[in-house]
Amino acid sequence: MAHYSKNFLFFLFSTLSIVPFSHQIQHPLDSLTPNEFIQVQAIVKQSYPTSNHNLTFQYIGLEEPNKQVVISWLESYSTTPPPRQALVIARINHKTCEIIVDLSRNRIISDQIYNGYGYPLLTFEEQNAAELLLFKHAPFLASISKRGLKIEEVLCGSFAVGWFGEKKKNGRIVKVLCYYLDGTVNLYMRPIEAITVTVDLEEMKIIHFQDRFMIPVPKATGTDYRESKQRAPFGPQLKGITVVQPDGPSFSIDGNRVRWANWDFHMSFDARAGPIISLASIYDTEKQNFRRVMYRGFVSELFVPYMDLTEEWYYRTFFDAGEYGYGLCAVPLEPLRDCPANAVFMGAFVAGQDGMPIEMPNVFCIFERNAGDVMWRHTETMIPEVLVTEVRPEVSLVVRMVSTVGNYDYINDWEFKQTGSIKVTVGLSGLLEVRGSKYSHKDQIHEEVYGTLLAENTLGVHHDHFLTYYLDLDVDGESNSFVKSKLQTTRVTDQSSPRKSYWTVVSETAKTESDAKIKLGSESADLLVVNPNKKTKVGNLVGYRLIPGSVTGPLLTDDDYPQIRGAFTKYNVWITPYNKSEKWAGGLYLDQSRGDDTLATWSSRNRRIENRDIVLWYTFGFHHVPYQEDFPLMPTISNGFELRPANFFENNPVLKVKVTSFGRWPNCSI
Amino acid sequence: MAHYSKNFLFFLFSTLSIVPFSHQIQHPLDSLTPNEFIQVQAIVKQSYPTSNHNLTFQYIGLEEPNKQVVISWLESYSTTPPPRQALVIARINHKTCEIIVDLSRNRIISDQIYNGYGYPLLTFEEQNAAELLLFKHAPFLASISKRGLKIEEVLCGSFAVGWFGEKKKNGRIVKVLCYYLDGTVNLYMRPIEAITVTVDLEEMKIIHFQDRFMIPVPKATGTDYRESKQRAPFGPQLKGITVVQPDGPSFSIDGNRVRWANWDFHMSFDARAGPIISLASIYDTEKQNFRRVMYRGFVSELFVPYMDLTEEWYYRTFFDAGEYGYGLCAVPLEPLRDCPANAVFMGAFVAGQDGMPIEMPNVFCIFERNAGDVMWRHTETMIPEVLVTEVRPEVSLVVRMVSTVGNYDYINDWEFKQTGSIKVTVGLSGLLEVRGSKYSHKDQIHEEVYGTLLAENTLGVHHDHFLTYYLDLDVDGESNSFVKSKLQTTRVTDQSSPRKSYWTVVSETAKTESDAKIKLGSESADLLVVNPNKKTKVGNLVGYRLIPGSVTGPLLTDDDYPQIRGAFTKYNVWITPYNKSEKWAGGLYLDQSRGDDTLATWSSRNRRIENRDIVLWYTFGFHHVPYQEDFPLMPTISNGFELRPANFFENNPVLKVKVTSFGRWPNCSI
Structure with a gap:
């Protein structure tokens, strides 16, 4: 959906001097700071003075250092950090320009005009x-x-x-x-x-x-x-309920690096992707070191096609990240409502069309979730005279951002579990895109109206949401393989057993990209990213499993134009070899794109992906048939996926987790 | 899996006088009280004195009154409650006897010998x-x-x-x-x-x-x-975190009737099914009355086939409810660990083999969940000079029971949401059933071992869990229909639109049972139970939607014996006309059953189900390929489903929910 004015957020930093700036050493994956935004626009304006150039900044963000450079820097913290660079996509005299600015050298190091199809983010x-x-x-x-x-x-x-x-x-x-x-x-x-x-x-x-x-x-x-x-009659009202952490949170935030329980990761923010989780590593208690899990994970694209063919609606086939900016549409989170009482909030910065930084306060919250779930348990009743009951409640860490792309509110959670799982959940709330209609009752309708009559003159139009995640897993190092462990029914025909069938696991390692494209739903399989060079003591390859949530795939025909542009949704799973330039599943330029620079086109090269640095792309979605409960505002619906360790640890990594103790009820006086 | 001695739970009530007994009017769906168990066994023993009969009680539970009787009673509370009856399944002189005892008349009213295949629950x-x-x-x-x-x-x-x-x-x-x-x-x-x-x-x-x-x-x-x-090295330890409700819980429990927010339902317990939720109704703020949603919901069967053909393993194809008793295997919940600090606990009673009541303390907990989720939200940035941010945090009510069937712990949650959703989640934890093996490293294995080498000499055997829920929905009354709203791709061939395709909703109402059997995964469809006699103001049929979680179906061949017995798992969805005798998807007698009394056989009669009192049966499951993280004890994995209102309300039923207020942090002194 379209996005609109956000005047309220636009606190423009007019001069460098008013920007509070911490002088701690910057992490190479930190988002651009306000000072850096200012520096970038100044450098670009020097080359293209606005006195004689029509210049607008459509995007400014960190130009990621090469992965090997980042990893070397991490391995020896003492060396000089990689040079800070920014990627600028600007319209200069009605042409799209891709400019790379080197901040340490204070100059443009690359400047190219893009002549292909598609246009940059709308400001x-x-x-x-x-x-x-x-x-x-x-x-x-x-x-x-x-x-x-x-x-x-x-x-x-x-x-x-x-x-x-x-x-x-x-x-x-x-x-x-x-x-x-x-x-x-x-x-x-x-x-x-x-x-x-x-x-x-x-x-x-x-x-x-x-x-x-x-x-x-x-x-x-x-x-x-x-x-x-709201006017009476009201429904029943609940009494207050809140979470307390008498000794404070268990996480620490150092710059943009978050440490909690066994996890260590880096958070950043991008106008296009929104939150980016980098360098997620988990501490292995037995091995007594941190082990790498994910180099970088973020929302690569969000495709929202509507299913209404009328003149005013047929073109509504939005790519929210590439057209409007999933990060640009982030909204300030409400304490105690968007995030619980124990949440910590963080802000971010984006560039305005003039290149100047705009502060986005409270776009992130981080909190420990204590939902009343059980991390593991067992009651042993078999041992005479002994009752064993061991239970560990689940506490996890959530990083949340809400992106309100016009009418829809996307609640994005990255959840880190002590078990080693990373769980991604996206909740959809906000407002439907409805079509005005002459109808006031369903009985009047004898034509295709492309939706549900929600109220008088109000049709909730059928549509989809597909979220495509970029997940550069580095399971115990960069060189990984993708394994499909199929659960295959085997008939017993030789009378060797009273059984006539069973299922067994047949594992196939994907050699090239075409081996790894998967439309979920038709067959039972465990999907794993493994490190073929690392084995557990008993010889299993260390790995992480992708656990899909509710599976959704596109229903448009392959030759339909929106689907050509959104061809990356055709498979729920794709694997590509890591390539710094392949970040945006729908291409770098989404507005009016023609599908010539998508994950589907890259993948058609069918590159080798075995024992390589690989990227997992996962798409899940929602087919949304509106119901009256969605009017005038939708209760949240959720979907997501989980990345779970699979023979990554030698055994249950939370076996030794101790239960924190406090009284049955904290001694509260309110 | 097999179940074992539970001596610790066996507090036998030796005489009537010591039983504390509340004399409030009993709800017709209340579980049998300790006094009633005692009365039942006394009545049966009178007819079959143990002096000259070999008598064991394999099952004693409430014989449900006829549904119409219960509904009439509810509609006019003043009439005499329906007579209390008990169903007894006993082995008497090596025969299986089905005895119905009328408690008010203090006598047996039906007594039949069962000569078919299959045996009752094991004690x-x-x-x-x-x-x-x-x-x-x-x-x-x-x-x-x-x-x-x-x-x-x-x-x-x-x-x-x-x-x-x-x-x-x-x-x-x-x-x-x-x-x-x-x-x-x-x-x-x-x-x-x-x-x-x-x-x-x-x-x-x-x-x-x-x-x-x-x-x-x-x-x-x-x-x-x-x-x-546990011995060092330990992992990092979290600080304390807990939930507080300074003004107490928002729910009330009257006997076994629970009222919370807009919900009203009845809870009971059965040795075979475990928790039973009955008469769930939701208050409609606009209509200012309670509207019926579900007459009765419970776990009907739990099928756990292992995939190992060896002599010691091939037969391990368990039906946990029908063979061992899902309720019988319930365990006492640990305060602050199994359930959060704001939980209220309830006990239950089952009959021992001698018919006497056994107390099962703390098998239920009920608590309000405040997981930090958002019930609905929107930030409106489009209106000049006005920033609208409205957010309602999600608080729900959870009823939990844990059944530990030997090695496995099943954490059963019935979650009631203010939005009108009923969400069912089952978490699996506990211990794998492993096979001892000569192997200590994967490289040594060159044969089919039916599992994963988890540790030296330890194979985690492949298996499934299928949970089949009985869901007698009564959406705004008994007469309901099942509608499959298929999302159907339509090609545009007439140049009427620049688009080449879209999807639309094609709704089919199931006329007979065969129309309603659905294997999920292959097509996109919304599945609804509607009341064809009730419409919203704009003319939509009022309904509830089944929202599947992760979809799982059986992989055994149809002709394999365990699958003949577990044929009710073949489809994820079945609809049957309500029939009091059809409660147990695998049949009343599961031990050594032969599949002649399953949901699949009942359904093959292909009865009419349109505009009838219908029952929805939903099966979800887990294909479990063990990983080393499951050793020596498994972190919880979860699956489930949701029943969500779909044109049931005229509009969003939580639009008017007010946010409860309390300070940012309760004033706690610990």
Whole structure:
């Protein structure tokens, strides 16, 4: 979905001097600091003075050092840290430029014009500017007036237009669609249908206006979700409940490095990906050292195609990370509501269109989760005169970020477990994208409406969400292999057993990329990333398992344009050899992309992936058929996956975990 | 797996007078009280005096009143409650007897001999007795001695023998297998392989002894899981964390009826099923009344086939509910470990083999879960000068029971959400069933070993767990239909849209049982139980959706004997018309059953299920390939499903939920 103005977040740092800056040694994977953003834009502006250049910064982020450089630096902390570099994607005089700035040398080291298909991330500023054009556009004002709507209650948003087989490039355009407030803050439940305004972002002017028909704007009644606006009857209210940690949290944060229980990892933030977890290692109590698990993990793309063929809807096939910026859309988390009482909050910075840093306060929270689950247990009743009951409650560490891409709120959790598991969960809440409709009862509908009638004049449109994660696992080192352990039914035909069948495990190591593409759902298999050079004492390859959650795959046909662009969702699992340039499953330039730079195209080279540094790409999703419970705001639905150690440890790594002691009830006086 | 002595739980009530008994009006679905158990056994013994009858009680439980009777009673509380009846399954003079006792009339009202295949639940007492026989059996003692093992460190367990095509009935037999302690409590990691002793339970004598070979008993080292036995190096230890509810819990328990937030339900306990949730209704704030969701839900069967064809293993294809009693194997929950600090505990009663009540303390806990999740949220950044952030944290209610069926611990959660969802989660922990082996390294293995080498001489055997839930949904009343809403890809061929495809929802209402059998995984569909007689204002049928978790189906061939007995696992979803006698998916008599009384056979009648009182049966499971992390004790793995309202409410039922307020940190002084 489209994203909108975020004025409230825009605290611009006008001069270097006001930026508080810690002078501790920077980690090579730290996000760019405010000072670095300022330095980057200054360097770029020096080469392309805004006096005679039309310059906008579409993206500024850390240009990752080479992986080997980072690993060498880590192995000998004393050496000079790798040089800090930034990747800039700018529009300069209506061309897309990829610029690499070296911050230590204070200069541009690479500067290229990109001439391929697709355009960079949309900035908030240009989306805002496009939206404002409408309010000076007479035909638009006439259309609003004709509908009897008050112009001051109208709000508009910019929508990426996609690609539908056009041969000629369209230029950087968006479609602007509008909503109506007038008695609610829930604008998404009040679409003003039929009016589509196309804006050229480079010229910043309206190039097409269309008003096709008139249907009622759905009513405001019952759409406002603010607590202050609710009226009786209310439901039952719960008494207070909270989590306490009398001795404080068990994690420590040193810069952007987090240590908790047996885990050590680095957190960073990117305008496009949102949270990035790097260098996750786990302490092996028996071996008495940290062992590497994941070099880098993040949301690579988020594909959200709607299933409505009407003129105003067919193109709504969004790539939220590549078009709008999954990080750019992060929102400040509410203490005690978005995160529990024991959470610690952290902020981040992104660059505005002018390259200056923008502070995003409280976009991360980190907390220990004590959900009342059991990490392991056993009651032994078989030993005479002895009752053995051993139980260890589960406590895990959660890193949370919420990205609100327009109407939808994505609650992203990276959860670290003492057992060695990394669990990823994404919860979806927020508002549906609904279509205004003439219908007020299902019995009136005798045509395809592409959705569910949720309320009078309100259709919740069918759609999907696919989240593709980049997971550069380094299981006990870089050289890894991908193993599919198929659970294969075997018939017993030789009368050797009273049984007629059983299943056994047939393990296949993927040699090349095509061996590793998997559509889940059809067969039973354990999926493992192993280190073929490391074995346990009894000879098993050390590994981590991918445990899928609820499995979802695309339903569009392969030749449909949105699916060509989103071809990376065709398989739930892909493995590629590590390649620094392959980060974005849908390509570096998603806006109006044509699918020529996706995970699917890279993978078609069918490179060798055995005993190499490999990257696991995992896609899960949601097919969303709306129900009335989703109106006017959706209760959270969740999905995700888990990476679980599989013969990584010699035995249960939490066997020796001691239960922390405190009284039955803390001595609280409130 | 087999179950063992539970002496520690056996507090026998010797006379009526010592039983504390509340004289409140009993709910017709309450489990039998201690007094009722005593009354039942007295009535049965009167007809079958133990002086001249060989009488054992294999099962005593509530004989459910007819559903219509219960519903009428509920609708007019003033009428006399339905008569209390008990179902007794007894072995009387070596025959299986089904006896119905009417407690109000103090007499037997039905008494039938069962002559079909299969035998009733095994009692702990007879399993114990069988196990003790070995210690007086010279060949067994010789086998132990030959292995150099100390007899006083040997413990044995009884295993159901299954059915493998034998024409003739075997009689009630078990196989007894033994384990070795000697330095550990983790007997399951120390199987004494190759010795199988077959015991006739009716004659209580050994009828077959076999000792096939000698291999080492796996070492005790590293197997003990007790906190007190762990030695350094320890891992990092977490600081204390707990949940507090300064004003107490938000739920109330009246007898066995629980009220929390918008939920009202009844809890009971059965020796075979474990926890039973009945009459779950949810308060509809808009309609201002309670609306029915589920009449009754429980674990109907738990099928655990192992995948090892060797002589000592091929028959290990357990039906834990029907053979051992999922409730009978419930264990006392540990405060602060099995359940959080805010949990309330409840006990239950089962009958011993002599019919007398046995108290099972703390088998249930009930608590409010505050896991740090978000129930719904939205941040609205589009409205100029206004930042809207509305977030409601998730708090749910959990009813937990742990059943330890020998080695495995099943953590059963019924979770009630304010959104109207009922979420079922089963966590598996405890100990693997391992096979002793001559191998100490994987490189030595060049044959099929049916498992993973977990440690020296220790193979973790491949196996499955399938849990089949009985879910008698009554969505807004009894008459319901099952609807499969298929997400169907449609090609666009008429150039009417720039798109080439989309998906739409094609709903099919199941007319008969065969329409409703579903193997999940192959197609995308929403599965709904709707009330075809109730619509929302805009005309949608009110319903509840089944949301599967991770999908698992059987891998055995249909003609394999264990799979014939466990044929109810063939489909993940079945719908049957409500029939009081159809409760146990594998049949009433599971021990040595032959699959002639399963859900699969009932369903083959292909009865009409449209607009009827229907029952949803859902099976999920785990294919368990053991990994070294499961040794010597498994970290919990979980799976489950959710029942979620789908056009049941007119709109989001938690829109008006108010956030409870308390300070950022309770004022705690510990």
